Amino acid sequence: xxxxxLARRPARVLRLEIKHSxxxxxxxxxxxxxxxxxxxxxxGFPAIWTVRASVITDHMLFDFGAFACGLSAWAGSREGRRxxxxxxxxxxxxAWTRQAAVLAGTMFWLVLAFLAGVAxxxxxxxxxxxxxxxxxxxxxxxxxxxxxxxxxxxxCGALFPGRFTAPLAAIAVLVLNMVGLxxxxxxxxxxxxxxxxxxxxxxxxxxxxxxxxxxxxxxVMFMGGITVTAVGVLALxxxxxRSAGGSGRWLRPVAAALVxxxxxxxxxxxxxxxxxxxxxxGWDIPALHDxxxxxxxxxxxxxxxxxxxxxxxxxxxSYLSDMAVALDPVAAEIAGLPGAPVRAEEVASALRAGxxxxxxxxxxxxxxxxxxxxxxxxFNGELVGNFLGPFWGIMDPAGWRAGFQQGLLEAFVARxxxxxxxxxxxxxxxxxxxxxxxxxxxxxxxxxxxxxxQAGPSRPQIAAAAQRFAALSxxxxxxxxxxxxxxxxxxxITLAQLP
Amino acid sequence: xxxxxxxxxxxxxxNQAVAGVSLEAGPGVLGLLGPNGAGKTTLLRMxxxxxxxxxxxxxxxxxxxxxxxxxxxxxxRLGYLPQNLGYYPAFTVVEFIEYFALLKEMPPSRxxxxxxxxxxxxxxxxxxxxxxxxxxxxxxxxxxxxxxxxNDPELLLLDEPTAGLDPEQRVAFRTLMRDLGERSTVVVSxxxxxxxxxxxxxxxxxxxxxxxxxxTPAELTVRGxxxxxxxxxxxxxxxxxxxxxxx
Numbered sequence: 001x002x003x004x005x006l007a008r009r010p011a012r013v014l015r016l017e018i019k020h021s022x023x024x025x026x027x028x029x030x031x032x033x034x035x036x037x038x039x040x041x042x043x044g045f046p047a048i049w050t051v052r053a054s055v056i057t058d059h060m061l062f063d064f065g066a067f068a069c070g071l072s073a074w075a076g077s078r079e080g081r082r083x084x085x086x087x088x089x090x091x092x093x094x095a096w097t098r099q100a101a102v103l104a105g106t107m108f109w110l111v112l113a114f115l116a117g118v119a120x121x122x123x124x125x126x127x128x129x130x131x132x133x134x135x136x137x138x139x140x141x142x143x144x145x146x147x148x149x150x151x152x153x154x155x156c157g158a159l160f161p162g163r164f165t166a167p168l169a170a171i172a173v174l175v176l177n178m179v180g181l182x183x184x185x186x187x188x189x190x191x192x193x194x195x196x197x198x199x200x201x202x203x204x205x206x207x208x209x210x211x212x213x214x215x216x217x218x219x220v221m222f223m224g225g226i227t228v229t230a231v232g233v234l235a236l237x238x239x240x241x242r243s244a245g246g247s248g249r250w251l252r253p254v255a256a257a258l259v260x261x262x263x264x265x266x267x268x269x270x271x272x273x274x275x276x277x278x279x280x281x282g283w284d285i286p287a288l289h290d291x292x293x294x295x296x297x298x299x300x301x302x303x304x305x306x307x308x309x310x311x312x313x314x315x316x317x318s319y320l321s322d323m324a325v326a327l328d329p330v331a332a333e334i335a336g337l338p339g340a341p342v343r344a345e346e347v348a349s350a351l352r353a354g355x356x357x358x359x360x361x362x363x364x365x366x367x368x369x370x371x372x373x374x375x376x377x378x379f380n381g382e383l384v385g386n387f388l389g390p391f392w393g394i395m396d397p398a399g400w401r402a403g404f405q406q407g408l409l410e411a412f413v414a415r416x417x418x419x420x421x422x423x424x425x426x427x428x429x430x431x432x433x434x435x436x437x438x439x440x441x442x443x444x445x446x447x448x449x450x451x452x453x454q455a456g457p458s459r460p461q462i463a464a465a466a467q468r469f470a471a472l473s474x475x476x477x478x479x480x481x482x483x484x485x486x487x488x489x490x491x492x493i494t495l496a497q498l499p
Numbered sequence: 500x501x502x503x504x505x506x507x508x509x510x511x512x513x514n515q516a517v518a519g520v521s522l523e524a525g526p527g528v529l530g531l532l533g534p535n536g537a538g539k540t541t542l543l544r545m546x547x548x549x550x551x552x553x554x555x556x557x558x559x560x561x562x563x564x565x566x567x568x569x570x571x572x573x574x575x576r577l578g579y580l581p582q583n584l585g586y587y588p589a590f591t592v593v594e595f596i597e598y599f600a601l602l603k604e605m606p607p608s609r610x611x612x613x614x615x616x617x618x619x620x621x622x623x624x625x626x627x628x629x630x631x632x633x634x635x636x637x638x639x640x641x642x643x644x645x646x647x648x649x650n651d652p653e654l655l656l657l658d659e660p661t662a663g664l665d666p667e668q669r670v671a672f673r674t675l676m677r678d679l680g681e682r683s684t685v686v687v688s689x690x691x692x693x694x695x696x697x698x699x700x701x702x703x704x705x706x707x708x709x710x711x712x713x714x715t716p717a718e719l720t721v722r723g724x725x726x727x728x729x730x731x732x733x734x735x736x737x738x739x740x741x742x743x744x745x746x
Contacts, residue, residue, distance in 0.1 A: 083585030091602035
C-alpha cells in the first residue's frame with residue numbers, strides 16, 4: 001500500500017467525523033452567546049487592540065468553555081452510548097487513532113468557530129483602531145483554552161460513557177468559570193494569573209510599552225500541560241482495555257510519558273507564575289521575560305492647537321480636535337500664571353508610581369499632573385480611557401469636556417497627591433469651579449468630599465465662593481491667582497479669603 | 500483451519516460462560532445452536548477478539564489473537580455482527596459501512612467498490628443514502644451484516660443475523676451465507692434451527708458453556724429420530740441432544 005493510500009484513510013475517517021460532529025447544531029447558540037456577551041462587551045471598549053483582545057480570554061473562552069467541554073464529552077462517550085464498543089473493538093485500527101479522529105472532528109468545529117469569533121472581533125477593531133495591530137497571544141491562549149476543555153471533556157466522556165456525562169462536564173466547566181479559577185487559586189496570589197480570565201487591562205495597554213507575553217506563555221504551558229495529561233490518561237486507559245487492541249506495546253509507555261510531560265509542563269508553568277512581578281506594562285515572569293521588550297514603543301503623537309498644544313497617542317487620534325477644543329478655554333484662563341501648562345500631552349499610565357495597580361494600592365496613583373519646564377499637563381490613559389472609552393463616540397459632550405478641564409485645573413491649583421485622590425481643599429474646589437464657569441463649562445465641583453473636607457464647608461458654601469470668584473473680571477482673577485497661587489496650592493487659603 | 504480452539508474457558512466473576520470448548524473449523528458455514536445462556540455469544544465475542552479467554556488456547560486464521568500484531572492481522576480479515584448492533588443514527592448507510600471499511604484498514608482504493616457490493620449484497624441499494632435513524636429494525640440488521648462483510652472477511656462471525664429479517668430477506672441472507680461459506684469460515688449463532696438447516700454445512704450445539712454436539716445438520720436430524728420435542732426434524736434433534744446432555 002502506498003504512503004498516499006495510508007494517508008487517505010485517516011483523512012477520510014476525519015472527514016466523516018467532521019461531517020457528523022454534533023458541534024454545528026450548537027453553533028447558533030454559541031454565536032448568540034458570543035454576540036451578547038463577547039461582542040457587545042468588546043464594542044463597549046475603546047478601539048485599542050490590547051483592550052479589545054482582552055475579551056477573547058475573559059469572555060469568549062467563557063462562552064465556548066461549557067459547550068466545548070459538553071460537546072467533547074458527548075463525542076467521547078459516543079461508542080459507549082451508542083453501544084458500538086464491541087463492533088469497533090473488532091476492527092484493526094487502534095482505538096487511540098479512532099478516538100483521536102473523533103476528538104479532532106469535534107475540536108475542528110470548536111476551534112474554527114472560536115477563530116471565526118476572533119476574526120469578527122479583530123475585523124471590527126481593525127475598522128475602528130487608528131494605531132497598532134492585532135495581538136496574537138490572547139488568540140493563542142484562547143485556542144489552547146478551547147483545546148484544553150475539549151480534551152478534558154472528551155476524556156471524561158470516553159472514560160465514563162453515560163448520557164449524563166456531557167451535561168455534567170459542561171456544568172462543571174460553567175461552575176469553574178463562574179466561581180472562577182482565579183478565585184480558586186486566590187486572587188491576591190500571582191498564581192491567579194494562570195487563569196485566562198483577566199480583568200480589563202488599562203485603556204492604554206500595549207500603546208506605550210509592549211504587553212509582555214510572559215503570562216500568556218505560562219498560561220499556554222499550563223493549559224497545554226493539562227491537555228497533554230488528559231490525552232495521556234485517555235491513552236493509558238485504552239491500553240488497559242483488551243478490546244481497544246491494536247495499540248501495540250508502545251502505547252502504554254508513550255501514554256505514561258504524555259501524562260508525565262503534561263504534569264511537568266503544568267507544574268513548571270505553576271512554578272514560573274509564582275515568580276511573576278509587576279513590570280512596566282504588565283506582569284513579568286523573570287525566566288520568560290525579554291528585557292528588550294521593556295523599551296518604549298516609538299510613535300509620533302497626534303497634536304493640535306496653536307497657543308495651547310494638545311498631543312495624544314495616535315490610537316486616540318480621533319478625539320484630538322474635541323480635546324483641544326475642551327482644554328483651550330481653561331488653558332487660556334490660567335495662561336501666564338506660574339506653573340500654568342503650555343501643552344497637554346498623554347503619557348503612559350504605567351509610568352506613574354511604578355505601575356497602575358501598585359499605584360492604586362499605595363494611593364500614589366495620579367491620573368494627571370503638571371510637570372517639567374516649561375510646564376506640561378500630562379494625563380494618562382486611565383483619564384483618557386474614562387472619557388474616550390466608548391468607540392461609538394462621546395455620549396455626554398458637556399460632561400466629557402468638563403472632565404478634562406477639571407483634570408487640568410485640579411492639577412494646576414492643588415498638590416499632586418491631593419489632585420490624585422480628588423481631596424482638594426474647598427478653596428481650591430471653588431477656584432476650579434469658578435475658572436470652569438468662566439470658560440463656559442458646567443462645573444462638576446465639588447467632585448467629591450475628601451477625608452480632609454468632611455468637617456469643612458458645605459457644598460453650597462463652596463458654590464457661593466466659586467460664584468463670587470467667577471464674578472471677578474478675568475484680569476482680577478488672574479491677578480489674584482498670580483499673588484496667591486502658592487498659598488492656594490498649599491491649602492492655606494480658606495473660602496472666606498477668596499475675593 | 501481458520502478456527503482452532505482448545506479447552507477454551509471464559510469466566511465473568513463467578514459465572515463460567517464458556518467451559519472448556521474445543522473446536523476446529525475450516526471454510527464453510529458453522530451454525531452455533533443452543534438455548535439462552537449457553538455461552539454462544541461469549542464464544543463468538545472471544546473469537547471476535549473482543550474479550551480474551553480466561554484460559555485455553557485459541558488460534559484464528561492460523562494466528563494467535565493474544566499477540567498484538569497478529570491480532571491486528573486477524574481483525575483485518577474479520578467480520579463481526581454483534582447480537583445488539585449499535586449504530587450512529589446520523590450516518591447514512593454508505594457512510595456507516597465505509598466507516599467500518601476504513602476501521603478495518605481496507606485499501607482506500609478498494610473501499611468504494613466494496614461498500615457498493617456490500618450494500619447490494621444485503622439489498623439496501625435503494626436506501627444507500629438514507630440516514631440510519633430512518634431505517635427499520637430489519638434494515639438496520641442488514642446494515643450490520645453489510646459492515647461485517649464489506650472487507651470480504653476470511654472469518655465471519657454473526658450473532659443472530661436473521662433476527663428481525665422478513666422471510667424474503669431471510670432466504671436471501673441464507674444464500675449469501677452459503678456463498679460466503681464457500682471461500683471463508685462463517686460462524687452463525689442462532690436460535691432458528693431452520694437457518695441452520697438451510698445454510699449451515701456444520702452445526703455445533705452448546706449447553707452450559709460446552710459443546711455437546713458437533714456434526715452436520717443431517718446428523719443432528721438423525722439424533723432426533725423417534726426422540727425429542729419439536730415440529731421440525733432438526734428441532735427434534737436439537738431437543739434430543741440437549742435432553743441427553745442434561746440427563
